[in-house]
Structures are given as structure tokens and as C-alpha cells.
Amino acid sequence: MEKSIETIWKEGFLKNDALVAPKLNDLYNQKSIHIIDKFKRMFKINLNALVVFSFVVLVVAFFVKIPVLGVLMFILFNTIVIVNKKLLKGLNNIDKNVNSYLYLKSFDNWMKEQISINMKMSRYIYPYIFLAIISGFWFSSDFQETLNRIFGNYQAYMVYGIPVFWVLGILFIVILLAIFGGRIYKWDLNIVYGRILKKLDETLADMVELRASN
Amino acid sequence: MSSDFYTSSILPYSGIIIKICRAYTDTQEDFEDYYQEVCLQIWRSKDRFRGDSKWSTWIYRLSLNICLTLIKKKKKKRQHHASNHELTAEATEDNHAFSDESLNLLYDAIRKLTEVDRAVILLYLEEKPNKEIAKIIGTTPNNIGVRVNRIKERLKKLLDGKIN
Numbered sequence: 001m002e003k004s005i006e007t008i009w010k011e012g013f014l015k016n017d018a019l020v021a022p023k024l025n026d027l028y029n030q031k032s033i034h035i036i037d038k039f040k041r042m043f044k045i046n047l048n049a050l051v052v053f054s055f056v057v058l059v060v061a062f063f064v065k066i067p068v069l070g071v072l073m074f075i076l077f078n079t080i081v082i083v084n085k086k087l088l089k090g091l092n093n094i095d096k097n098v099n100s101y102l103y104l105k106s107f108d109n110w111m112k113e114q115i116s117i118n119m120k121m122s123r124y125i126y127p128y129i130f131l132a133i134i135s136g137f138w139f140s141s142d143f144q145e146t147l148n149r150i151f152g153n154y155q156a157y158m159v160y161g162i163p164v165f166w167v168l169g170i171l172f173i174v175i176l177l178a179i180f181g182g183r184i185y186k187w188d189l190n191i192v193y194g195r196i197l198k199k200l201d202e203t204l205a206d207m208v209e210l211r212a213s214n
Numbered sequence: 215m216s217s218d219f220y221t222s223s224i225l226p227y228s229g230i231i232i233k234i235c236r237a238y239t240d241t242q243e244d245f246e247d248y249y250q251e252v253c254l255q256i257w258r259s260k261d262r263f264r265g266d267s268k269w270s271t272w273i274y275r276l277s278l279n280i281c282l283t284l285i286k287k288k289k290k291k292r293q294h295h296a297s298n299h300e301l302t303a304e305a306t307e308d309n310h311a312f313s314d315e316s317l318n319l320l321y322d323a324i325r326k327l328t329e330v331d332r333a334v335i336l337l338y339l340e341e342k343p344n345k346e347i348a349k350i351i352g353t354t355p356n357n358i359g360v361r362v363n364r365i366k367e368r369l370k371k372l373l374d375g376k377i378n
Contacts, residue, residue: 005320005369009339012317013229021228022246206254 032100035203036091036107039196043088046192047081054078061136066143069136076128083121087114101207108204111197115189122185126177134170219260224253227273233340234274237324237332238281244288252280267349274342275350278333285329323372327365334358335365 003011013019054077061070090113094106137143156163177184190197224231235248256276263272312318324332330351337347344355344362351358 003316005366005373006339008316008320012312012314012320013233019229019232021225021232022249 032104032107032203035104035196035200036094039107039193039200040088040091042193042196043084043091047084047088050077050081054081066136066140068139069132072132072135073129076125076132080121080125083117084114087117101204104200104204104207108200111200115186118189119182119185122181123178124181126181126184127174130173130177131170219257220253223260223269224256224273227270230270230273230340231277234277234281234333234336236321237336238285238329240325248281248284251284252277255280271346271350274337274340278336278350282329282333319373320369323369326372327368331361331365331368334361335369338362338365 054074057077058070058074061067061073087110091107091110094103094110096103098106157165231249231252235245235252239245239248256273259276263269267275312321324335327335333351334347337350338358342350344358347358348355
């Protein structure tokens with residue numbers, strides 16, 4: 001070798017084409033596809049997990065003799081899965097032949113719609129879960145026996161055969177769950193999808209700034 | 215990323231980024247991805263630049279760190295798809311070239327070095343003083359001096375007979 005590496009380096013970069021910067025264009029496309037694919041994967045896994053969980057709850061509930069609870073939870077979980085599978089179809093229909101900004105924007109809109117529907121459902125879901133638990137134990141003869149053992153001769157205050165204070169207490173909790181159902185859902189959503197939703201917001205903000213500066 | 219920021223603060227230093235990205239990539243496609251990722255990260259991290267070093271030094275440091283991170287990610291991926299990737303890398307190596315043949319050979323040799331040695335020799339070839347290289351790499355200037363000599367010997371062996 002005759003030339004030193006220093007000379008090769010200097011002379012090589014004197015040529016005009018050596019330092020042509022590539023255009024900044026495809027990175028956002030890759031990022032947006034990556035974000036949406038990742039979300040789809042997580043969403044599908046969670047729905048499948050919910051189906052499996054509903055069967056587990058059903059079997060366990062029969063096993064511990066609170067079948068009413070098991071059946072009610074099974075119905076609930078599978079309803080949630082059916083509704084969200086329908087929503088997922090909407091996500092698959094998003095047009096991929098648009099630029100990455102529009103693609104991400106469509107995904108963001110889908111996400112907002114999905115969150116809004118689930119938030120509305122949550123106002124009924126959490127009270128339903130609570131009532132399912134109460135009903136499950138109420139109709140369980142084993143549980144009634146346990147209650148009798150603990151409380152002995154306790155007699156609830158009855159009006160027209162209805163245990164008023166118990167009913168009022170349950171009603172109070174149901175109302176609270178109906179009011180805060182949406183917030184509980186959002187809290188739950190942040191635990192599962194928080195990171196990916198933050199990434200989506202950041203990328204969209206970047207792209208909005210990029211579009212504004214052009 | 216705002217185009218003003220790109221034009222005023224990144225483009226004048228794009229040479230640095232190009233030289234570094236070329237050393238850590240085998241294909242034109244990877245090079246363009248790395249370049250874009252580095253630009254994006256510089257823009258995202260610009261508020262963290264405190265001015266205690268030159269802007270160019272900061273760009274060097276950031277570009278190196280990003281390339282090292284990307285290459286690690288790529289290696290992990292490669293472990294998952296080992297056989298497929300080897301074929302792709304071999305098939306596309308020729309796409310990644312400068313018009314200067316000697317420079318291509320030098321880059322091929324540089325790519326055969328370890329990741330840290332690549333960083334050291336790039337900074338050395340950019341005529342950065344040992345003290346600055348040591349600061350960027352995180353070692354002592356003496357260590358850099360010894361290391362540069364060793365890397366140059368290795369490169370000479372790798373290029374021996376290939377360049378007139």
C-alpha cells in the first residue's frame with residue numbers, strides 16, 4: 001500500500017458525490033407502520049387472553065360453587081371481546097396507501113373512537129361486575145351458610161321483605177362505579193397501552209411540526 | 215423536524231453524520247435509515263445541548279451513540295434471523311459505494327474493525343485531537359494514542375496490496 005489512510009480519507013472526500021446527504025423521507029413511514037402493527041399485535045393478544053380468562057373464570061366458578069358469578073362474567077368478557085373484535089375490523093380497514101401522517105391520523109381517530117366506546121361501556125361494565133359478584137354470592141348456598149355461621153341470628157332491617165340498608169349500600173356502590181367507570185377504564189388503558197399511545201402522540205406531534213414548517 | 219433547524223444546524227455538519235453512518239452500515243438502505251434516525255435524534259435532543267462542547271463535537275458524540283445503539287439492535291435481530299440475514303448482507307454489499315475506489319476499500323476495512331475502534335479511527339481521520347477523542351469515547355488520551363497506532367496497523371494489513 002502506497003497511500004496513507006489519511007490521504008485516502010482526505011482525497012476520497014474531496015469528490016463531490018462523497019458527502020451527499022440522503023433525503024429525509026421514509027423514516028416516519030417506518031415508524032408509523034411499526035407503531036400500528038405493535039398496537040394491533042397487543043390488542044389481539046389481549047382479546048384472546050380475555051376469551052381464555054372467561055373460560056377459566058367459568059370453570060373455577062362452577063368448581064367453587066358460585067356458578068352465577070361465573071356465567072355472568074363469562075357473558076361480560078365475551079361481549080367485550082365481540083365488541084372490540086368489531087372495532088378491530090375498522091382498524092384493518094384503514095387505508096395503507098396514504099402518506100404516513102394520514103395513516104397515523106386515521107389510526108389516532110380510530111383509537112379515539114375505540115376509547116370513547118369502551119369508556120361508555122365501562123360505565124355499565126364495572127357496576128355489572130360488582131352486581132355479578134353480589135349475585136354470585138347471593139345465590140350460592142355455601143356462601144349463605146357461611147354468612148349464617150358468622151352473623152348467627154342477625155336479622156336485616158326489612159321493608160316489604162326487602163333488606164333496605166343492604167340494597168341502599170349496593171346501590172350507592174353501583175352509582176359510584178357508574179360515575180367513575182370511564183376513569184377506571186382510562187387508568188386501565190394507560191397501564192396496558194400507555195407507552196405505545198405516548199409514542200403515537202409524539203410521532204404525530206413531530207409530523208404536525210414537520211408539515212407546518214414545509 | 216423543522217426544515218429550518220435541519221438546514222441551519224444539521225446540514226452543515228451532515229458530512230460528519232454521513233462518514234459515521236457509512237462506517238456502521240453495509241447497505242445503502244441501512245445507511246439512509248441510520249442517517250435519518252441520527253438527524254431525528256439530534257433534533258429531538260437539541261434542547262439537551264448545553265454548550266459545554268462545540269456543536270460539531272456534540273453531533274459526533276450523538277451520531278456515534280445512535281449508530282452504536284442501532285447496530286446493537288440490528289445484531290439482536292440478526293441473531294433471530296441468522297441465516298437469512300447473512301445472505302442479504304452479502305448480496306447487497308456492493309450497493310453501498312462511493313465513486314472513489316480507494317475510499318470504498320478503506321471503508322470496507324474500517325467496517326471490519328470493532329465498533330469502538332471504528333469510532334476512534336473516524337475521529338482520528340477527522341483530525342480530532344486525542345484529548346477530544348478520549349472525551350467522546352470516554353477514555354484517556356494516552357489510551358487513544360496507543361489505540362490509534364494499533365488500528366492503523368490493522369488497517370494497513372487489511373488494505374495491503376489493494377491500493378496503489
